[in-house]
Amino acid sequence: MVFNFNRYVTIVPKGDNRSNYLTGNKVIFFASLTMQQRTLALDHQPDSFGMLLKQWRNQRGFSQLDLAVTSKVSQRHISFLESGRAKPSREMVLQLASVLEIPLRQQNLMLTAAGFAPIHAETDLLAPEMTSVRRAIDFMLQKQEPYPAFAIDRYWNLLLTNNAATRLLTAFIDSDKLQTLFYQDGKINLMRVMFHPQGLRPFIVNWEEFSGHLLQRLHREAIVEGESEQSTSLLNELMNYPGVSEIWHTSSRTAQNALLLTVHLKQNALELQFFSTIATLGTPYDITLQELRLECLFPADEATEQNWNQNENEL
Numbered sequence: 001m002v003f004n005f006n007r008y009v010t011i012v013p014k015g016d017n018r019s020n021y022l023t024g025n026k027v028i029f030f031a032s033l034t035m036q037q038r039t040l041a042l043d044h045q046p047d048s049f050g051m052l053l054k055q056w057r058n059q060r061g062f063s064q065l066d067l068a069v070t071s072k073v074s075q076r077h078i079s080f081l082e083s084g085r086a087k088p089s090r091e092m093v094l095q096l097a098s099v100l101e102i103p104l105r106q107q108n109l110m111l112t113a114a115g116f117a118p119i120h121a122e123t124d125l126l127a128p129e130m131t132s133v134r135r136a137i138d139f140m141l142q143k144q145e146p147y148p149a150f151a152i153d154r155y156w157n158l159l160l161t162n163n164a165a166t167r168l169l170t171a172f173i174d175s176d177k178l179q180t181l182f183y184q185d186g187k188i189n190l191m192r193v194m195f196h197p198q199g200l201r202p203f204i205v206n207w208e209e210f211s212g213h214l215l216q217r218l219h220r221e222a223i224v225e226g227e228s229e230q231s232t233s234l235l236n237e238l239m240n241y242p243g244v245s246e247i248w249h250t251s252s253r254t255a256q257n258a259l260l261l262t263v264h265l266k267q268n269a270l271e272l273q274f275f276s277t278i279a280t281l282g283t284p285y286d287i288t289l290q291e292l293r294l295e296c297l298f299p300a301d302e303a304t305e306q307n308w309n310q311n312e313n314e315l
Contacts, residue, residue, distance in 0.1 A: 049093070049114040050082040056100045056110075057082075059223070071099045090116045103225045104287045122287040125159055133281070133289060134160075140279070144296045146312060148274070150190065154221065154291035155230050157187040168297070169193070171311060172203045172267055191218065195238045205264040208247055213261055215248050225291075262300040272307055273300040 057067055064082075068075040073092070080086035081096075088096070093114050097107045108118035123130055141149045141162040148165035152158055169178060173193070181198060182188045193199040194214065204210055215238070222231045239245050260275040274297040284290040299305040 050084045054082045148297040150295045156191040203267050272304045275300050
C-alpha cells in the first residue's frame with residue numbers, strides 16, 4: 001500500500017492558531033506524523049526536502065522572497081528547491097534551517113530528506129561527555145533549595161529534580177502511586193502528573209485556568225519546535241482525560257489582572273501558590289541540550305513561603 005503523502009500537507013489558515021488535531025479538524029502537519037509514516041512519505045516523494053522547506057517557511061510566516069533575502073539566496077533558487085527542480089547542498093540545508101530557526105531534531109530530518117546523514121547527536125544526559133553540563137544543572141537545582149526545581153525534556157519527562165521538587169510531589173501524591181501510575185519508560189512525565197485524575201489535578205484550586213494555560217503552552221511548543229509522534233501522543237492522552245477537551249475549547253486567552261499565573265495547590269491545611277521561571281542552555285549543538293529546560297518554582301506570596309517552610313520542618 002502506497003502512503004498518500006498529499007493528505008498530510010495542508011497549511012493551517014493564518015487566523016486559526018488552534019487548527020490541528022486538538023480541535024478535531026482534519027488538518028495534520030507532516031511533522032506530526034509517526035516516524036514510520038514520515039519514512040514512508042519521504043521514500044515515495046523525490047522532492048520531500050522541498051515539501052519540508054515549504055512547510056517550515058509557511059509555519060515561520062516567511063514568503064519565498066523573505067527567505068531569499070534573509071538567507072542571501074535567490075528567490076528563484078528557493079522556488080526550485082521547494083518544487084524539487086533543484087537539490088540543496090548540505091551547507092544550504094543548514095543555512096536555510098538556521099534562518100528559519102528549525103530545531104536540531106528537525107534539521108536532522110531535513111538533512112535525511114535531502115539525502116545527507118544527520119549531524120546533530122542526541123546524547124544521554126548521563127553520558128561522560130555531559131559531565132560539565134550535568135554539574136551546572138545540579139548546581140542550579142541545589143541553589144534553588146528550599147524551593148522546587150525540575151529539569152525536563154521537551155516532552156515534559158523529568159530528568160533531574162532537587163529535594164524540594166520531590167517533597168512537593170510527595171506532599172500531594174503518595175510516593176508509591178507516583179511509581180505505579182506515572183513511572184513509564186523509565187521516566188515520570190510532569191504533564192501526566194498534572195492532568196491525571198489521580199495526580200495533582202484534584203489539589204489544583206485554579207484547575208481550569210492553569211490547565212488551559214498548560215494546554216496552550218504544549219500546543220505552542222509543538223508548533224514552534226515541530227510536532228512529533230511523542231508530543232502528539234502526549235497531547236492526545238491529556239485531551240482524553242475527563243473534562244480536558246472542554247477546557248481547551250473554552251479556555252480564555254484574555255489578559256488577566258494578576259501579574260503572573262500561579263499554580264494554587266491545597267490539601268487539608270497545606271495551601272501553596274507558586275509561579276515559575278524557565279531556563280534553557282545557550283547555543284546548544286546537541287538535541288538533548290537544546291530540548292532541556294530547567295523550571296524553578298518560587299512562592300507567590302508570604303503565606304506560601306511560611307507554609308512551605310513549616311511543611312519542611314514537619315518532615
